[in-house]
Amino acid sequence: MLKYKINNHFAILTLLLLLVDVILELYYFYFVSDSFNYFGFKSNFNLLKYIESKFILLMLVVLSIRLFNRSKFLYSIYILLLFFFFIPNSIMFAYMNTMRGPIYSIFMFLIIFVFISPTKIKIRTIQVNHNLMYLFLISTAVLLCVPIFKNFGFHYNLNTLLLQDIYATRDVFTAHSSQLLDYIYNWEVKAIIPVALVFSLIWKKYVSAFFAFFILIYLYVISGNKAVYLTSVVSLFFYFMGKNYLQKTTYFLCIISLIFIFIPLLDVFILHGIVLRGTFVMRLMYIPSLLNVYYFDFFSNQSMYFSESHLFNHYFQSPYSTNVAWIISKVYFNATDVYSNNGIISDGYMNLGYLGIALFSILFSLLFMFFNSIKVDKKYYGIFFIYIFFFLSTPMFTVLITGGLWILVIFAFFIMHRKLLVR
Numbered sequence: 040m041l042k043y044k045i046n047n048h049f050a051i052l053t054l055l056l057l058l059v060d061v062i063l064e065l066y067y068f069y070f071v072s073d074s075f076n077y078f079g080f081k082s083n084f085n086l087l088k089y090i091e092s093k094f095i096l097l098m099l100v101v102l103s104i105r106l107f108n109r110s111k112f113l114y115s116i117y118i119l120l121l122f123f124f125f126i127p128n129s130i131m132f133a134y135m136n137t138m139r140g141p142i143y144s145i146f147m148f149l150i151i152f153v154f155i156s157p158t159k160i161k162i163r164t165i166q167v168n169h170n171l172m173y174l175f176l177i178s179t180a181v182l183l184c185v186p187i188f189k190n191f192g193f194h195y196n197l198n199t200l201l202l203q204d205i206y207a208t209r210d211v212f213t214a215h216s217s218q219l220l221d222y223i224y225n226w227e228v229k230a231i232i233p234v235a236l237v238f239s240l241i242w243k244k245y246v247s248a249f250f251a252f253f254i255l256i257y258l259y260v261i262s263g264n265k266a267v268y269l270t271s272v273v274s275l276f277f278y279f280m281g282k283n284y285l286q287k288t289t290y291f292l293c294i295i296s297l298i299f300i301f302i303p304l305l306d307v308f309i310l311h312g313i314v315l316r317g318t319f320v321m322r323l324m325y326i327p328s329l330l331n332v333y334y335f336d337f338f339s340n341q342s343m344y345f346s347e348s349h350l351f352n353h354y355f356q357s358p359y360s361t362n363v364a365w366i367i368s369k370v371y372f373n374a375t376d377v378y379s380n381n382g383i384i385s386d387g388y389m390n391l392g393y394l395g396i397a398l399f400s401i402l403f404s405l406l407f408m409f410f411n412s413i414k415v416d417k418k419y420y421g422i423f424f425i426y427i428f429f430f431l432s433t434p435m436f437t438v439l440i441t442g443g444l445w446i447l448v449i450f451a452f453f454i455m456h457r458k459l460l461v462r
Contacts (some may be wrong), residue, residue: 051289052288055289055292055296056121056122056126058296059126059292060130063127063130064130066299066320067131067134070316074317078326078329079329079333080131080135081135083135084136088133099149112284112410112411113152113157115288115420116407117149117152119288119424120148120427122292124145124431125149127324128331130328131325137332140339141335144335144388148383148396148403152404155405156407158408162409162413172238177235179231183227184258186220187223187224195260196208199259199260199268200260202314202318205263208261208263209262212263222441225441225442228259228264228267229270229442230447232254233251233255233274234422237278237422239251241418255271256268256271266428266429269425270425275421277421287417299319302320330382330385331385333379334367337366343357343389344390345391345436346358364379364381380433380434381432382433383403383433383434386435403430409451413451413456415456416455422447426438426444
């Protein structure tokens with residue numbers, strides 16, 4: 040009975056993943072390649088590459104059995120990697136007839152994850168009284184917000200809650216920010232406050248949970264950073280939905296499938312445009328994949344040796360006078376006011392070719408080997424969901440340093456493990 044139940048969960052998640060694959064194919068064929076061809080999305084279907092991409096997907100599903108049997112946490116992360124990384128890139132590989140580099144790099148990335156991340160290492164977590172940790176989290180969140188509030192005060196734009204005036208709000212935030220405030224802001228919204236929010240809910244500190252959620256919303260309306268908006272919603276969604284990692288992932292795939300199905304209806308009959316399809320399908324799912332193609336094309340004959348990364352730029356000089364993200368926008372989008380972020384795959388390739396992708400894949404797998412070994416509480420799953428999204432469109436060392444992943448590693452020792460804390 041137990042074996043049948045486990046297999047049933049695996050089958051359901053696999054079918055849901057394939058359903059998402061079909062829906063996103065339809066989106067690309069009927070919408071993305073037509074409405075956004077000026078970005079470079081093309082309709083150039085290649086049957087052989089289509090079969091090739093489906094065969095690779097089948098191999099990755101079969102490989103996922105290893106993770107399913109060894110760690111439901113890692114298996115759930117793997118499903119997110121397939122959803123965000125592999126499926127959009129594989130669709131473009133067949134429907135745009137793009138190069139093989141990006142899709143096989145993601146294939147290598149996933150294989151390394153499958154074979155490294157399940158390795159268990161013995162880690163002794165630190166037991167601390169939960170009231171002390173509660174005071175530390177809330178105090179840190181508030182203290183780090185003081186310089187941000189002092190600088191921006193009540194100069195916010197509530198239209199951002201309706202996804203309007205986003206770029207104008209970002210321009211104002213950038214003009215009034217500084218390098219120090221950028222670090223503080225990112226550590227707050229990506230690690231400290233989300234952990235404080237979930238921690239407060241776990242220990243039934245509902246007033247401080249509401250306060251943490253309010254701070255996240257405030258930091259969103261002053262910056263227009265949609266990832267912060269997503270963080271606040273996703274953290275709560277994965278806290279309340281599902282009793283375990285498999286259920287949480289199942290709920291996510293079910294709801295995202297329904298959202299993808301109903302988005303065109305909302306756009307056509309209510310919004311009378313392509314707002315939701317442009318935001319949640321084209322930008323969220325396909326722009327990172329398109330940028331992968333552009334970065335692989337641009338750096339096919341050269342590497343930068345991490346010359347844009349902190350520390351490394353003291354030893355290696357960039358061959359360009361400006362950040363590569365601006366150059367990619369200029370070359371491929373003919374735009375000078377767009378910053379084309381790149382994620383872990385194209386970042387590795389940009390800096391050290393395929394060896395860079397392998398190194399970043401190993402580092403990524405070791406990070407999740409750590410989180411799996413420390414047995415992170417399932418209530419924090421939403422925070423890991425957000426970090427997977429960051430890895431999709433943010434360079435590796437930026438996620439680690441500016442993105443506050445190093446803070447999450449420290450919190451895992453004290454706060455986030457299943458044994459939680461001494462009452």
